[in-house]
Amino acid sequence: MKPIPSWGTVPRMLRATAEERPDTVVCLDGDVRLTQRDLRAFAARVARSLIALGVGPGDRVAVWAPNTWEWVVTAFGIWDAGAIIVPLSTRGKGIETAELLRRTGCSVLVTTEGFLGRSSVDMLAEVAGPARGELPFADLPELRHVVVLGTPRTGPGLLPWPEFLAAGEAITSAHAEDRALAVEPGDPFEILCTSGTTGAPKGVVLDGSQIMRAYWDWAEVIRLGAGDRYPIVSPFAHGFGINAGLLVCVQRGATMVPVPVFNPDAAFDLIEDNRLSVLAGPPSLFARMLGRPDLPRRDLSSLRVAVVGAATVPTELVRAMQTTMGFEQVVNAYGLIEGSCVTMTRAEDPPETIAATAGRPMPGVEVRIAGDDEQPLPAGERGEILVRGYGVMHGYWNAPDLTAAAINDDGWLRTGDIGVLDEAGNLSIVDRKKEMFICNGFNAYPAEIENLLLHNDALDQVAVVAVDDATQGEVAWAYAVPAPGADPDEEAVITWARNTMSNYKVPRRVVFVPQLPTTPNGKIDKAKLREAARANLTPAT
Numbered sequence: 001m002k003p004i005p006s007w008g009t010v011p012r013m014l015r016a017t018a019e020e021r022p023d024t025v026v027c028l029d030g031d032v033r034l035t036q037r038d039l040r041a042f043a044a045r046v047a048r049s050l051i052a053l054g055v056g057p058g059d060r061v062a063v064w065a066p067n068t069w070e071w072v073v074t075a076f077g078i079w080d081a082g083a084i085i086v087p088l089s090t091r092g093k094g095i096e097t098a099e100l101l102r103r104t105g106c107s108v109l110v111t112t113e114g115f116l117g118r119s120s121v122d123m124l125a126e127v128a129g130p131a132r133g134e135l136p137f138a139d140l141p142e143l144r145h146v147v148v149l150g151t152p153r154t155g156p157g158l159l160p161w162p163e164f165l166a167a168g169e170a171i172t173s174a175h176a177e178d179r180a181l182a183v184e185p186g187d188p189f190e191i192l193c194t195s196g197t198t199g200a201p202k203g204v205v206l207d208g209s210q211i212m213r214a215y216w217d218w219a220e221v222i223r224l225g226a227g228d229r230y231p232i233v234s235p236f237a238h239g240f241g242i243n244a245g246l247l248v249c250v251q252r253g254a255t256m257v258p259v260p261v262f263n264p265d266a267a268f269d270l271i272e273d274n275r276l277s278v279l280a281g282p283p284s285l286f287a288r289m290l291g292r293p294d295l296p297r298r299d300l301s302s303l304r305v306a307v308v309g310a311a312t313v314p315t316e317l318v319r320a321m322q323t324t325m326g327f328e329q330v331v332n333a334y335g336l337i338e339g340s341c342v343t344m345t346r347a348e349d350p351p352e353t354i355a356a357t358a359g360r361p362m363p364g365v366e367v368r369i370a371g372d373d374e375q376p377l378p379a380g381e382r383g384e385i386l387v388r389g390y391g392v393m394h395g396y397w398n399a400p401d402l403t404a405a406a407i408n409d410d411g412w413l414r415t416g417d418i419g420v421l422d423e424a425g426n427l428s429i430v431d432r433k434k435e436m437f438i439c440n441g442f443n444a445y446p447a448e449i450e451n452l453l454l455h456n457d458a459l460d461q462v463a464v465v466a467v468d469d470a471t472q473g474e475v476a477w478a479y480a481v482p483a484p485g486a487d488p489d490e491e492a493v494i495t496w497a498r499n500t501m502s503n504y505k506v507p508r509r510v511v512f513v514p515q516l517p518t519t520p521n522g523k524i525d526k527a528k529l530r531e532a533a534r535a536n537l538t539p540a541t
Contacts (some may be wrong), residue, residue, distance in 0.1 A: 001363055004216040010079045010189060010208040010247070011180035014040050017250060022243070024226060024253045028274070029069040039076060039250065046077020048176045049168030053108055053145050057082035060104045060165045061193065063236070064088040064097060064120055065112040070149050070161070071236050072246055074110050079189055080180040081206065082354035086191045086203070087237035090115060091502035093440075094123035095455060098140065100193050100201050101128075104397060105142045114151035116261070121146065121153055131156035153268070185209035191397050191433045192239050194443070201448075204337045214340040214391045215248040217362050221344045222278065222305045222331055228254040229302070230278040231270060233262045234441075239337045240280070240309075254278075264288055268298045280307035282441050283317060284471075290320050306331040309358075318351040325407030334358035334427060338406060339413050340391030342367060357426035365389040369421050374408060384433055385419040386412040437466035437474040439504040446526075449476055452501045458488035463516050464507065465530045477533040480506040481515060488512065509533075 007013035018040035027034040030242035034042070055061060059077045063085060065071050078085045081107075086104050088097055090112075097120075100273060101109065111120040121136075129138030134145045136157030145157050147164045154160070159167070183189075190211070191203040224230070234241035249256040257274050264285055265367045270276065286306065289295065313332060321327045332354050335343040345359035355360075361367045366377050369383040377383045392413045407413050418431035435446050446464035453462045461481040466474040482488050490510045497506045511533075517525040 001199075001217055001220045004213050007212065008185040008209060009183045010212065011183050011214060012348055013251060014043060014070060014076055014080070015180075017253065020225065021253050025062065025255050026250050026253065027069050027072050028229070028255050028257050032069045034069055034072070036253070039073065040416060043076035043080050044173065044180070045165060045168055046073055047080035047168075047180065048171040048173070049164050049166075049177060050077060050081045050083065050108065051171045051179065052167040053164075055081050055083050055108055057179070059083045059369075060086050060106040060142075060189070061185070062086040062088050062104070062106040062108065063110045064090065064092070065110060065149055066090050066115055067236050067241065067258035068112075068149075068260060069234055069258065071258065072256070074158075075242070075246060076250075079183070080176065082179050082187070084188050084191055086193070086366070087235075087242055088193070088500060089235060089237040091235075091504065093500050093502065094127040095452060095500060096201075096502065098124055098128040098137075100203075101140055101143055103201055104191055104193075104203050106395075107142055108145045108147065109136075109143060110147040110149065112150040113148050113153045119153075121148070121155075121158065134499075144150050160215070164525075174304075177459065178496050180266070182239055190242065192242075192500070194337050202399060202402060205394040205397050206340070207394065210390050211243050211340065212251060212268045213364070214362070215243050215471055216251060218244055218341045218344065219248050219252050221346060222329065223347075224248065224252050224254050224278065224305075226253040227255060228252075228277045229274055230254050230280075231257040231259050231274065233259045233281060239335075244280075244341070267293070268292070268300075271303065272299050275302040277304040278307070279303060279305075280309075282473075283308050283313045284320055284473075286325070287317055287442055290317070290324060295324070300326055302328055305331065307331045307333065307336075309333050312345040313355045315351050315355040318354050322351070330354050333360050333431060336417075338393045339387040339415065341365075342387050342391070345426075353426060357422070357428045359427065361427075362391075365391060367421065367427060368412065369419055370412075374412065374414075379421050379423050382418055382420050382430060385415045385417045385427070385429075386414060388412045407429045435466075437476075439466075439469075439476070440472040442502075442504040444474075444476060444505055446476070448477070449501070449505045449507070452505065453478060453480070453493075453507075454499065455500065456488075456493060456496055458483055458486040458493065460484065460486075461516055463524045463526065463529055465526055465533050467530075467533045471505075475508040476505065477529075478510045479513055479516060479529055480510055481531075482512055500514070 022037035024036050025033050061083045121128045128140045132138035133453040154161050188205045189208040232245035249313050329347050335341040340484040343359045345354045366388040370386050388411050416434035420428045449464045450462045459480045460483040463475050463479045467477050469475040493510045517528045
């Protein structure tokens with residue numbers, strides 16, 4: 001593979017690419033076209049404004065907004081200021097978002113007011129208290145400023161986007177440039193949030209040099225570069241969206257097309273209108289497109305490469321993507337927030353390999369299939385997937401015990417996934433050691449959903465399990481013990497959940513039981529609950 005240039009840091013990469021190809025359009029968002037020169041200039045402007053708000057090196061700045069050009073310039077402005085970006089999902093509601101802001105100690109939040117008809121400020125005020133003095137929210141004392149995109153909003157600590165940019169005029173360009181060039185390769189540059197099986201949000205700390213290398217190599221495999229047009233459907237708040245989308249396009253001079261809300265039924269229009277060449281999504285997206293009756297009439301000639309992720313893909317689907325949709329290359333891959341990009345299939349792989357495996361380890365990445373003693377197992381045997389290499393996280397933010405539990409003394413990351421390596425070194429994902437499940441492409445964690453549901457006063461105990469679903473992969477089912485004196489209604493609890501948490505976490509069913517089944521050692525018997533859910537029964541206790 002072609003080695004990554006010796007940029008070292010994201011700010012230096014931004015400057016080098018702007019000098020090398022100043023007129024290349026790297027972001028196309030409706031009528032807004034940002035060249036590499038534009039992005040570099042706008043990022044410096046955002047950095048000056050952040051510095052004016054008191055943001056220093058290593059401070060955390062959260063972004064809670066949909067995929068737009070403003071998200072892009074804000075991210076690079078945060079990195080220019082030497083700060084750490086904390087992306088927050090637009091699917092998150094007040095409880096979730098306030099907790100993540102609190103845990104990461106963010107001093108500034110950049111958010112969109114009015115996205116999908118919701119008020120982010122009101123959602124936070126409901127759970128973190130209204131403004132107090134100069135604080136935007138009484139119960140978030142470290143959050144000093146909220147920069148508001150979209151619908152104008154004023155109040156203590158609230159700054160509309162134009163006023164935020166104007167504040168940066170008090171900071172000289174030379175001062176901001178010194179700040180950007182002072183960033184070191186090993187400095188943390190993003191904290192990506194994941195809940196894990198503990199139910200409490202965890203922040204995965206990564207630095208710019210490791211992520212730039214990981215996705216430089218990722219781009220080498222799919223041959224991403226100038227001339228490619230790539231819709232970023234995965235939210236920028238997701239590790240794939242920000243790293244294998246926003247960042248890699250600037251590295252490689254490809255044009256990103258941010259997609260705030262993706263409608264799979266409009267995918268053909270998106271491709272034709274923007275002459276897209278790269279498309280990433282779950283296998284169900286491509287199967288849905290292949291099943292459309294208007295497929296023969298659509299112009300898909302611009303498509304070049306498709307990326308699917310870590311899922312078992314029918315071989316016939318891979319062949320149809322190549323022969324009917326015209327993809328030159330279909331790529332399967334495996335990665336995780338804590339370990340970055342781990343394995344990928346390659347251009348020369350046959351459809352059978354792409355369908356059945358997530359490919360081979362990336363350069364500089366080691367993969368081991370291990371038994372309970374963490375020693376390697378031979379090819380063909382199942383075990384936990386361990387990962388070691390430059391892409392492994394620094395650790396969990398302010399959580400040394402959790403970090404020690406995730407990474408052993410030899411630097412191997414315990415992924416919690418169960419896999420098999422074949423004789424050629426291809427990795428297949430066959431199971432999960434942890435309880436995490438995937439709903440509509442999003443990682444969902446039963447413990448987190450349980451904790452969120454317990455904010456409903458009508459519930460006393462809750463246990464969540466995953467059930468297979470034909471359209472979303474897996475969905476949550478909740479078994480709940482009502483609170484004393486309460487008589488909750490299933491539909492009312494589900495409606496409450498829809499208004500309180502991200503939609504992929506909302507349980508499909510809430511089954512009320514007098515008590516939850518337990519194992520002999522007193523733990524909730526999740527195996528019995530899963531069996532009952534699959535049979536659509538109330539479990540025996």
